[in-house]
Amino acid sequence: MLLPLLYLFAFAGLADASFTILVNDNTQVDTSDCPITYYGQEYTTVYTNFTGEDLFVCFNGYYNPEGNGDCIRVPNTDNITYFILNNKNDPSYWTDLTNFVHSSVSTVTNNVTCYLHFPYKSSMALLGMGSQSVVYWYNPPPTFISVLVNGHLVENVYAIQNTEVLSDTSGCRISGLGVKPGTTRLNLETCSSMTCSNSRIASMETCSLPGQCDGNGTCSVKGLCTVTGPTVIDFSGQINSVSDRCEYSLLHDQSTGFSLKANFLERRRRDVSFVDSLTLDFSERDDIQLLQGHRVTVAGSPVTLTGSVQTFSGVDLSKDQTGVTASFSVNGLSVSVFFDGTTARIYTETSAGGSLDGLCVDSSNVSSSMLSSDSSCQDQYEDPADDTIDCAAVTQQCDILKSAPFSSCNLYVDPEPYIIACRSTLCKYPSVDNLRCQFLKAYAKACEKKQVDLQNWWTTAQCHHPQPICGDKCSDHEFCGDIHGNTDCRCRAIFASQYTEQNRLGGPTVCQDNTASLTLVGCLLKEKSIDYTHLHLNDQTCTGVIDPDSHMLKFSFSSDSCGTEVTTNNSQVIFTNAVVTRNSSSDVITRQDEVFIEFSCSHPKPELQNVAFKIIDNSVEVFLQSGEWKYSVTMKAYSDAAHTQLLDPKSDVRLNQKIWIVLETNGLDEDVVSVVTDSCWATSEDSPNSVPRYDLIRDGCANAQDGTVSVMGNGEGTSNSFSFNMFEFSGKGTSEVYLHCQLQLCVKKNNNCVPGCSVAARRRRSLRHRLGFPALISMAWTQ
Template sequence: MLRLLLCVAALSRLAGANTESIPAEIDISSCSISYFGQVYDKLYVGSDSGKLTVCFKAAYSSGADNDCLVASLSTVTQVSWLKEDNVVNAGSDYHTTLKFTGSSSCGAILNLKDANGKVHINYHFRTFGKLAGMQIKLEDTTASLAVDVQVGGKQLHQWSLTKKVTADTKDLSGCRHLGAAYETNTKGCDSKGQSVACSSSAAVSTASCGQTERCKGNGECLFDAICTVTGPEVIDINGQVGSVPDRCGYSLLSGTGFKLFAVFQERRRKDVSFVDHVILHLDAKNVNIQLGPGRNAKVGDSVQSLSSSPKKVHDVELSKDQTGVTAKMTLNKYVVSIFFDGTTAQIQMTGPGAGSLQGLCVNSKKTLSEVKSSDHSLADCEKKLTETPDVKPDCVAMTKHCNLLNEAPFTSCHAHVAPKPYIDVCTKTLCKYPAVDGLQCQFLEAYARACSTYSSDSLTGWKSKASCSAPQVVCQDTDCITHEFCGQDPVGRPRCLCRAKFADKYRSADTLGDKTVCKKNSASVSLPSCLLAEKGIDYSILRLNDETCKGQMDQKTRMVMFDYNSQKACGAVITAKDQKIIYENTIKTDDSGSSGEIYRHGSVKMDFSCFYVQPEVHDFIFKLKGG
């Protein structure tokens, strides 16, 4: 301490010092100073808005990317400075207080004064190889002084000085790596996701994390991986791609205390499946939490009312926003977050390691029979179905579209999430399935969301470049039943459309509904509402010849029934001939009071007839004759 006091006393005199008015630019190239891993040849002393600033990179400017010492002191107008040529060896305050090693051959001393020449504060800089320190003394009679230590324009920490402290020794040592500063004896993560360590001797070292690991804020490489299930494909935590060709339920992820399943279903075509919903099973509670179909959540059979504020159910946090629904839980050291938007499921896992986890998300190449869930699979769900497409997709155009993931702005995320698996699943699906129901943007959206998990880059502009709108929220509350899925009708409206397997018997017969049923005094016909929706027809605007006779929807089966009888003929033409009762009627568009919505698709006319012979019933199907 004696050496420090003598040194500080000498600061007041500074024989042979240069005195300049502030702002001042001081050349210290003959004794360069190290400041948190960066060596500088100049000091910039200034006074700005009541702040005394000593900067190393450039003159002080609030918010600028600069390295500075900023003190709340407004009285300083002059600086006296001197290069110190003496050698400081082991045993100094730098060595005993800061545990430095080695020696320092020179230093720089600053005396900061007011207009009357009174010294208010002393700075004494010394560099010891890669280490650096500063002795600082508050000469002012003020009770205290705060000095902000800024690196890159951001406060690293703050020093507090009082007049009771004769002097203090501060550590300016650190490391620089990829534009970021690190204090000695600390670890962190760099912009490439590597672990960075700054040793006690200010030596920097880096280590790459494993494929399923992520560098966390403390510089540790921890298991943190994402699995994406979109369309019929599973991109596992290792970037492998596996396909689900059928309509069964499979285990995505299982660990101690929980299991996660995905159920696949067909949509417009029988030979292509899509993830329909995911089911989280909690072993201890013996309860299922289901996300989807669509953007909803069920606990058991109870549909949950959710918002952006998490709702805790059985220790699982459930939330919902305009993009989808999320379930998050912590179980046996694992944190699992499951997101589902009606088309894509993304599962993020963090924890002690992947070793104890199983399922397609861990290895998408597993034999499907090994991970099939009998509890969530219907009979014959694994049976392969074939279908000849009406129009073959333009694979060249779709491949070009999918390869947008190789271009900006997606390139900014390539270091965090490999684009190739997403390009592969996009190309594979769109080369055999029509780009409808938002499918063309689904795979790009899945990549962008995976990117947002590990990067703050917003990928600005990708939607306009890919001709994609914001995530569809229209299906969020569209409640379809088992044989339906939420898609877009011919004018892009969200509707419950028919799954291909259900619709097959109607399409093969070229009909829009079941056979007409004739009885002695009545006739009726049922139309699946999903078949009408495919053609952009809203059942509520249809009627029989009598405009008061409209179809009635059965909410459980979603069948629309039109019927009439001898008491209410509904405009039917009923004739008797050759011991037959003949019924004739027409399902048509209700033109009365139209607001224009009806005519967007043209008028509709469906004639149907049947006859009744005691005791036999002869049924006829009906077809769309106009529209």
């Protein structure tokens, strides 16, 4: 193929050329008759100049070693060449050359329509092909021909003497750099990966945030994200604030599913939120939570940390007096997380891998980083402005970050985001709980990462070393803060508002039957300087019971206890008591307000009933056999708890009068078996299966719906008893009440015969050692 193409250029080309120029100096030529598309740019002018060693053919100006030329460098020490432009308008004329180019350069598909030819001792031609072009070099010395875009080398094409070389020069231009079709080029300065497809479609992958290019081709994630109070300062130093009480993703790796989550909650004000806890969600491993009070849980269970590093689920955890640190690696990303209850610091330093997002990557992307499914966390509140806050003074206090000793770090860490975070929060939220110093400390820690030590900054800023923390004392509706100069658990604003807006210290009175209870909020009492241990009811021996988890203080009384006063009006019986402060004659002074909280319950006054019931049989006895056991069961009714006043057919039993039923057996060895009253119920007819039916005992336990029923000694021996208040069936024409009880024998083993009737579980334990079938015994009353 070499000889026909040489002939085409050397002879036919000259004969049919549009024009030919001898070039021995800097020359500018109009080539609009043969436009050349060179790496995405179409050119209609060619500039030639010599350097003594080379010929430079450029399209956007004469070659300048310091410039940004689009040029081709050809060795030429003679400083002379010809310039030939050929655009013969005959498609058949270009057929051989087109076929040769297509067979030699796989990325070229267009037909040759013209060329720019530079023959001398060796020849170089630029083949015009519409949107494509090819540089063609033949009969060269053994050396390089260089292709430049914007002054940057795209490729050095090496050729051996008496050969021919072709190179596609219609590739992609990406960020000012040339990329050959079908290749990828890395920009080391920006860590950009630029790809040009065979069809000349350009694409680029860059070192995106939070990655940073080191200038040598390595894209690394090295940055600090600070979450302090409601504000997030991301890896790039941009700032945003969280205005609600939702959970957000701070850092999320899409390839592994790992997510670092932050939950925000209110404190003294309802309209200002603070970062309250962090969750390390590893998807395939146990979650780790960093909580208030320097507490940590792994898979929901608390762990005890010390200053020494301990590893849980691949995470290194440690704790000191300032907070908790968690260090781990996920998908090649090394992360260190610190949390002290008010400020979270997330530091990363590693080669960028995977796709990262979250507020630490882009703090402006709040909506897509929200994780909470409960929309109530988004409810917005607006509390009255705090007139004690002087915003001008706050600004001055926050601007200290631009003064010594902080100013020595200003060149390394921009103080402005931290100043904005400090100012925007403290112009709305009171500067209490060491909050101002938290913002200053966040900046000082960022300076430490840049190896800038702000020694004794807290003295200049009039800050104190870390204050004592509440540990695990605070409940979910509390936070650790200052109360009258002491560090203790305060009420969160939204929780407290349901009481304070009604000027109350607790909930409403709860009334049930002849009992009443009142619950006071422990953290509200503390904020009012009220010591709950000094509170009691009218009877000083009746004190409140504090819940160790919720810190709620509960007082309870009945109509005949704790100094309760009982009064009546026309239709109500009223039980009244009060929570008061204990007074002691030995107390010379007191530092707490006197407390007087009266609460009461009212019930309809019982109507007088002239109806009286009489027992039909004062004693019922049945004889039974169960296996080898032959025994009798007797049911008796009494009007007193001591079982001394036996009811008989002459005894009147009024409605709501308490009676006691005793079930006794004869013929059983109480060391071997026990009697279990499995169920007792009442019917209005003598059949135990008739309806209506009213249960007094179910599964061995008193009916929880009827507060008058009590069961004694069930399953403990060969006898037991129960009590209830007498009743009649509503709307029934008959006045009879039939009482039925079903009993079982149970072999004693490890107290397994006693029904479990705790408040939490009203179901009786399975009696695995039952004997025989249940026995039924009945008793009846009538008006």
